[in-house]
Amino acid sequence: MSKFITFEGVDGAGKSTHLAWFAEALRQRGLDVVVTREPGGTPLGEQLREILLHQPMSIGTETLLMFAARLEHVEQVIKPALGAGKWVISDRFSDASFAYQGGGRGMDWDKLRQLEQWVHPDLQPDLTLFFDVPVEVARKRLRMSDRAGTNNTSLDRFEQEQSDFFERVRAGYHKRVQQNPHRYVVIDAAQSLETVKDKLQEVISAI
Numbered sequence: 743m744s745k746f747i748t749f750e751g752v753d754g755a756g757k758s759t760h761l762a763w764f765a766e767a768l769r770q771r772g773l774d775v776v777v778t779r780e781p782g783g784t785p786l787g788e789q790l791r792e793i794l795l796h797q798p799m800s801i802g803t804e805t806l807l808m809f810a811a812r813l814e815h816v817e818q819v820i821k822p823a824l825g826a827g828k829w830v831i832s833d834r835f836s837d838a839s840f841a842y843q844g845g846g847r848g849m850d851w852d853k854l855r856q857l858e859q860w861v862h863p864d865l866q867p868d869l870t871l872f873f874d875v876p877v878e879v880a881r882k883r884l885r886m887s888d889r890a891g892t893n894n895t896s897l898d899r900f901e902q903e904q905s906d907f908f909e910r911v912r913a914g915y916h917k918r919v920q921q922n923p924h925r926y927v928v929i930d931a932a933q934s935l936e937t938v939k940d941k942l943q944e945v946i947s948a949i
C-alpha cells in the first residue's frame with residue numbers, strides 16, 4: 743500500500759541529508775519511491791520556488807504562492823503517484839507553511855487552515871518526520887556547510903532570517919505536532935548523523 747511521508751524542520755535540521763538515505767533504504771526493500779520537495783516538485787512549482795526564495799514580497803503573497811505551488815504539486819505529482827501505488831517522500835509540505843508563514847511571519851493560523859482545506863481537503867501525510875533541533879545548532883550547521891559562502895551571499899530569503907525568526911518557526915512546528923500528535927515522529931536532530939540514521943532505521947522497520 744502506498745504511503746505519503748513528509749520531512750519537516752527548520753533550515754539546517756538535516757532533512758535533505760537524511761531524506762536521500764531514507765528513500766534509498768525503502769527502495770532496497772523493493773518499494774517504488776518518488777522523492778519530491780516543496781516549494782517545488784513540478785516545473786511551475788520550481789519557478790515559484792525561485793520567486794519565493796529570492797523576491798521580496800508581502801506575507802500574504804508569500805503564503806498564497808506557497809499554496810499555489812502546493813496545489814500543482816498535489817494534483818500533478820503526489821496524488822497520481824499515490825494512485826499508482828508508489829510511496830511519496832516530500833522534503834517539506836503544509837506543516838512548513840504553518841511553521842514559516844504562521845509561526846515565523848505571523849500569518850493567521852485559521853487562514854492557513856482554510857488554504858490547507860482548499861488545496862488538499864482529502865490528503866494528509868501518513869507520516870511526518872519532524873527533525874527537531876535547537877535553532878543555534880541548525881544555524882551553526884548552515885554556517886559550516888558550503889551553502890553560506892563567505893559572506894552569506896548565497897543564502898535564500900528564509901536562510902537570511904535571524905535566530906528569533908527560526909525560534910518562532912520551531913514553535914510553529916511544535917504547535918502543529920501538538921494539534922495532531924499521531925501523525926508525527928519527532929526526531930532529536932541535534933544527535934550525531936549516525937544516531938539520527940539509527941532512529942530512521944527504527945522508523946523504517948516500524949512502517
Ligand SMILES: Nc1ncnc2c1ncn2[C@@H]1O[C@H](COP(=O)(O)OP(=O)(O)OP(=O)(O)O)[C@@H](O)[C@H]1O
Pocket residue numbers: 751752753754755756757758759760883884886887931932933934935938
Ligand atoms: N545530525 C547531524 N550532525 C551533524 N551535521 C549534520 C547533521 N544533520 C545534518 N548535518 C549537516 O548540516 C547541514 C544542513 O543539513 P541539511 O541540508 O540536510 O538540512 P535541511 O534540513 O535540509 O536544511 P534546508 O531546510 O535549509 O534545506 C549539512 O551540511 C549536513 O551535512
Ligand SMILES: [Mg+2]
Pocket residue numbers: 757758759833
Ligand atoms: Mg534541505
